[in-house]
Amino acid sequence: MIQMYHVSKTFEREIHALEDINLHIKKGELLFIVGPSGAGKTTLLRLLYRDLLPTSGQILVNGKNVARLKDSAVSHLRRSMGVIFQDFKLLKDRTVQENLIFVARVLGLSGSETRRRVGQVLKMLGLTSKANFYPQRLSGGEQQRVAIARALMSDPLILLADEPTGNLDFELGLEVMRLFKEINTRGTTIVAATHDDRLASQMGWRAIHLKEGRVVERSA
Amino acid sequence: MKSLEGLLREGLRGLGRSGWGGVASVGTIAAAFLIMGIFLLLSQNLGLVLTQWKEQVQVTVFLEEGLSMDQIAYLKKKISAEMAVKSLSYTSKEEALASFKGELKGQESLLEGLGENPLPASFQLKVQERYQSPEAIKRLVISLKRLEGVEDVLYGQEWVERLNTTVRLLRLMGLSVGLILTAASILIVANTIRFSVHARAEEVEIMRLVGATKTYIRAPFLIEGLLQGLIGAILSLFLLFLIYKGVLWQLRFSPAQIYGLGVGRFLDPPSLVLTLGAGAAVGGLGSLISVSRLLRI
Numbered sequence: 291m292i293q294m295y296h297v298s299k300t301f302e303r304e305i306h307a308l309e310d311i312n313l314h315i316k317k318g319e320l321l322f323i324v325g326p327s328g329a330g331k332t333t334l335l336r337l338l339y340r341d342l343l344p345t346s347g348q349i350l351v352n353g354k355n356v357a358r359l360k361d362s363a364v365s366h367l368r369r370s371m372g373v374i375f376q377d378f379k380l381l382k383d384r385t386v387q388e389n390l391i392f393v394a395r396v397l398g399l400s401g402s403e404t405r406r407r408v409g410q411v412l413k414m415l416g417l418t419s420k421a422n423f424y425p426q427r428l429s430g431g432e433q434q435r436v437a438i439a440r441a442l443m444s445d446p447l448i449l450l451a452d453e454p455t456g457n458l459d460f461e462l463g464l465e466v467m468r469l470f471k472e473i474n475t476r477g478t479t480i481v482a483a484t485h486d487d488r489l490a491s492q493m494g495w496r497a498i499h500l501k502e503g504r505v506v507e508r509s510a
Numbered sequence: 511m512k513s514l515e516g517l518l519r520e521g522l523r524g525l526g527r528s529g530w531g532g533v534a535s536v537g538t539i540a541a542a543f544l545i546m547g548i549f550l551l552l553s554q555n556l557g558l559v560l561t562q563w564k565e566q567v568q569v570t571v572f573l574e575e576g577l578s579m580d581q582i583a584y585l586k587k588k589i590s591a592e593m594a595v596k597s598l599s600y601t602s603k604e605e606a607l608a609s610f611k612g613e614l615k616g617q618e619s620l621l622e623g624l625g626e627n628p629l630p631a632s633f634q635l636k637v638q639e640r641y642q643s644p645e646a647i648k649r650l651v652i653s654l655k656r657l658e659g660v661e662d663v664l665y666g667q668e669w670v671e672r673l674n675t676t677v678r679l680l681r682l683m684g685l686s687v688g689l690i691l692t693a694a695s696i697l698i699v700a701n702t703i704r705f706s707v708h709a710r711a712e713e714v715e716i717m718r719l720v721g722a723t724k725t726y727i728r729a730p731f732l733i734e735g736l737l738q739g740l741i742g743a744i745l746s747l748f749l750l751f752l753i754y755k756g757v758l759w760q761l762r763f764s765p766a767q768i769y770g771l772g773v774g775r776f777l778d779p780p781s782l783v784l785t786l787g788a789g790a791a792v793g794g795l796g797s798l799i800s801v802s803r804l805l806r807i
């Protein structure tokens with residue numbers, strides 16, 4: 291489902307965020323990308339939803355070279371993915387529910403589909419009582435759960451999660467991981483970036499370890 | 511996808527949010543179109559005067575002194591036979607003097623030293639519409655001059671040509687001033703839309719990342735620009751109409767109006783529609799400049 295061949299990403303001023311990454315992720319897989327801050331995890335995920343283009347190397351998603359997609363195909367690719375951003379990217383002037391509806395509009399859901407789906411994801415993340423809260427009135431952990439709920443709106447084929455438990459305590463983190471497991475069993479491929487070694491080993495999922503832009507360890 | 515109504519609502523909301531930027535956009539478009547409209551209206555009305563004048567194109571054939579009645583009757587027949595001549599009337603020496611005296615009104619003393627009547631008899635010709643081109647009139651004049659007993663031929667063509675040049679000059683001026691202002695309007699709309707895009711940067715970024723199509727992201731801004739242009743154009747037409755009415759009021763006792771010449775006409779429906787279309791196009795184009803630079807997938 292996702293293949294990376296000799297992928298490197300260099301930002302201006304010779305910042306080598308990723309170097310010679312080779313990675314194969316099968317459909318329905320659940321993979322951790324583990325590494326300390328600055329290792330290149332966010333950059334790797336951004337390459338996958340084509341927010342960035344690689345400096346060199348090839349990236350295939352669903353068999354398509356993401357560097358060669360037309361604009362319309364890029365939009366289509368992103369709609370098949372759910373992305374949980376490290377900084378959440380919630381709209382401050384909209385309530386939790388309105389943030390979800392905003393995405394439903396982009397996805398082209400009808401009114402009734404929207405209501406149904408918003409209700410579902412709010413329930414899944416335990417946010418039903420917070421539907422009409424503005425993000426600033428929520429705790430960091432609650433905001434993170436809104437970000438997760440939003441990523442699930444499209445019932446995505448691929449879920450890309452950037453530090454999805456970064457603002458949660460360990461117990462709540464495990465809760466979210468169990469939710470991921472459940473989503474995964476329904477067929478969604480999940481790639482989750484984390485700096486938390488402990489969480490990754492606790493769940494016992496496949497993990498690749500990044501350091502300074504290179505893969506330093508692969509665990510099954 | 512979004513409904514047209516939803517898009518329009520978003521465009522209007524964006525316009526509302528754009529505040530002074532939106533006012534500046536609408537204002538410059540209105541100013542640009544108003545100036546173009548004034549030139550257009552002037553040239554259109556002068557053109558009207560021109561056609562009315564052309565209808566009355568008169569050629570005056572002055573006769574030599576001392577022609578007999580028979581000679582005059584013969585000349586009349588010869589002139590009437592010209593294809594270009596629609597009608598003709600005869601003015602005798604005495605009639606010419608009488609009407610000249612009438613024009614001098616109270617200054618008849620000027621004529622006292624003249625002694626014998628110096629004014630020639632003449633024919634006034636009206637020219638067929640088909641023969642009102644400068645070339646055809648020149649041909650007519652040449653053949654009239656060849657006739658026995660004709661002293662000279664005068665015609666109003668020079669005036670028509672001069673007015674023609676004026677109309678053309680007005681159009682050119684209106685067009686060039688208008689074009690410069692239109693270019694400025696496009697840039698101002700582009701700038702306003704740039705602010706709008708920046709004001710909504712977060713929303714746009716999220717839309718982009720969750721898979722909105724380029725059209726979905728761009729459409730509200732394009733419509734916002736389009737509306738700015740359209741409102742500017744409507745405003746300019748409104749102001750132009752007020753100016754037009756005001757000028758007519760000022761001219762209400764002028765000889766031109768009393769004689770029914772160039773009573774004035776407002777822009778015709780095709781011009782009105784064209785103006786609105788051009789306004790929308792200017793707004794759309796300005797917005798497109800910013801949108802295609804700032805909103806990429």
Ligand SMILES: Nc1ncnc2c1ncn2[C@@H]1O[C@H](COP(=O)(O)OP(=O)(O)O)[C@@H](O)[C@H]1O
Nearest residue numbers: 301302305307326327328329330331332333334
């Ligand atoms: N847009 C950018 N411009 C320049 N440097 C960047 C940019 N994004 C990330 N980097 C650099 O690339 C490296 C990897 O960053 P990142 O992928 O965010 O790491 P992680 O998510 O693992 O913390 C860091 O050194 C970071 O400073």
Ligand SMILES: [Mg+2]
Nearest residue numbers: 331332376452
């Ligand atoms: Mg990161």
